[in-house]
Amino acid sequence: xxxxxxxxxxxxxxxxxxxxxxxxxxxxxRAEYADAPxxxxxxxxxxxxxxxxxxxxTPAGVLHRRFLGWVRVADLPTPAVQQRSTATMPAExxxxxxx
Numbered sequence: 001x002x003x004x005x006x007x008x009x010x011x012x013x014x015x016x017x018x019x020x021x022x023x024x025x026x027x028x029x030r031a032e033y034a035d036a037p038x039x040x041x042x043x044x045x046x047x048x049x050x051x052x053x054x055x056x057x058t059p060a061g062v063l064h065r066r067f068l069g070w071v072r073v074a075d076l077p078t079p080a081v082q083q084r085s086t087a088t089m090p091a092e093x094x095x096x097x098x099x
Contacts, residue, residue: 009054041071
């Protein structure tokens with residue numbers, strides 16, 4: 001059991017007093033939901049709804065970044081660099097009539 005749980009209605013961390021989910025809890029959640037990122041997003045989405053009710057003065061975008069914005073960032077694979085082909089197009093056939 002973690003000590004880094006949310007303290008409502010302020011939504012601070014019970015372990016370190018940072019805004020919840022704090023960096024420690026984020027690492028713990030990533031480990032707990034390593035094979036279930038959608039479940040992690042649903043879990044945090046339910047907390048987002050509760051936090052929005054407790055802190056109606058907080059802009060929605062701020063809450064979204066805090067609760068969900070970090071979830072997919074590390075899950076996305078680094079995009080491969082696309083290389084352009086160095087092959088050349090074959091020459092077009094001559095349009096002149098054969099003689």
